Amino acid sequence: MTNKTPAGSYTVMNELVLPNDTNTLGNLMGGRLLYWMDIAAAMSAQKHCNRMVVTASVDNVSFKQPIKLGDAVMIEAVVTRAFNTSVEVRLDVWAQNIPSNTKIKSNEAYYTFVALDQNNVTVPVPELHPETEHEKQLYDGALRRRQLRLILAGRMQPDDATELKAFFVDRE
Template identity: 75%
Template sequence: MNSKTPENSLTMMNQLVLPNDTNPLNNLMGGRLLHWMDIAAAISAQKHCNRVVVTASVDNVSFQHPIKLGDVVTIHARVTRAFNTSVEVRLVVWAENIPSGEKIKSNEAYYTFVALDEHGKTVPVPAVNPQSEKEKELFEGALRRRQLRLILAGRMNPDEATELKALFTAAKQ
């Protein structure tokens, strides 16, 4: 199976925050943002896999700055690493107030998707071939994030998480 660069999976999605998207404080509701992020991440994963994908996990979502009514939300989604049948997608969310020109990073997250065939069975996915230093950094970190996800889901014994253990061992030295 061929490999692809993270650039092949880049997805940028824009949304305008309307009154129906907000809470009583006129801030974008977190659930609405998570929905938009899931769509952007799924598009990115499908572009990488050339397959239908389903969300397997959502983790490490951080809400750093509220998004206001009338702001334009821009979501950048890109596959950081492929495993056997799954891909990790990193999302970065920006909020922009068009009249003032202020643009601020609001959120980051990692989503994991699994590729499926026409019968709903998992299928292998193309490898990721990182190019830039940032892409290589995200690629390397993806294995640690995956091990942590698997441990938290009860699908991996912490003793088997060699990449995570190496991180803590290196910190002690």
């Protein structure tokens, strides 16, 4: 199985916020943005895995800035770490008002995908080899985020979360 870098999974998706995408305040509906984010993240995960993938989890998504009617939305997605049969994908969401030439970061999130074969059975995914310092930081943090996800899903006991415990224990 070929090892890959984050750059190979980098995906950019652009959408224009139209009236049907907004609530009564003229802001992009959160559900529509989550839908777009899921598509961008799935494309990134598929690039890394060269397989069909399914969404396994979505981390906390906080909407920091509203996205307005007429804004262009840019979603950047990249695989941050590969585990046995799953990958973590980071998303950064930007809103751009093209006439005023302003751009704001709306939010970021992490999605997890599982790779499947033609019989919908999970399969191993290629290893990820981060290259830049930023990629290495995201890679290192992915294990802590994964352990937190597993604890919250009831699939791991907090005492077994070695990476999380190490993060909170005093290092003398």
